Amino acid sequence: MSNKEDTFIVEDMHCDACVNTITKTLTSNEGVSNVEADLSSKEVKVEYDDEQFDVEEIISSLDMVGFPATIKKKL
Numbered sequence: 001m002s003n004k005e006d007t008f009i010v011e012d013m014h015c016d017a018c019v020n021t022i023t024k025t026l027t028s029n030e031g032v033s034n035v036e037a038d039l040s041s042k043e044v045k046v047e048y049d050d051e052q053f054d055v056e057e058i059i060s061s062l063d064m065v066g067f068p069a070t071i072k073k074k075l
């Protein structure tokens, strides 16, 4: 098990209800240990076990609930 952290940009995250949906959707996945969604920057930081979950799955699970996401490239 190895923990990874990635940040995603979710442009359609507009209010607390969006934040709740996104947080619940991601945390309902086994393998996701922490989700921090920031409304002002539209960034969602996800901590996960990369043996159980990956970037594509994070993006597709957000897409399924109506929030297209892109990964934020690390500088």
Ligand SMILES: [Cu+2]
Residues within 6 Å of the ligand: 013, 014, 015, 016, 017, 018, 019
């Ligand atoms: Cu909203």
